[in-house]
Amino acid sequence: MKVLAAVSLIEMILQLIGARKAIRDGIPYDAPIGRGKPEDVARDMWGMGSGLSAPWHTLAAHAAGTALLI
Template structure:
């Protein structure tokens, strides 16, 4: 459980750093045929996210679930939520056009590669640890 808490907290920190950078640079999501307007990045980030972060609502849920790991009552539910969020996020980062470009070395911003690679790795680990902890803990009730 400590490992899941640590991984989730670190992944959340990278998600928030990505959100801050995307809002500062006014970059928006670009996934397949869905492309955001940089002028509306602050509004769109709540539901669609940015090119460097999950949607704001998912980040809030991740923060609540991470805190929920500290509660005996909510620990299993929190682990399940983090497993699901980690699985979604681990696919979300590579779905972004700008991140794929950064990973191929075709991005002018060299800071994107380590930040997004680490965030993706932590999201994947969060999914694995969340699933493991969820199955290990007894069901409530």
């Protein structure tokens, strides 16, 4: 379980780094249902995420799951 918790924690940290970079550099999401605008990346993180990270609610669920593993 410790290995799974460690891998999960590393992946979550990388997602947070990706979210920060996407917001800073304006990298929008690009999905089959549509494409975001660079100026809306911070707002889109609440629903669709960015080109480098999952949305905030998914990251929160990931953090909760990781905390349960530790």
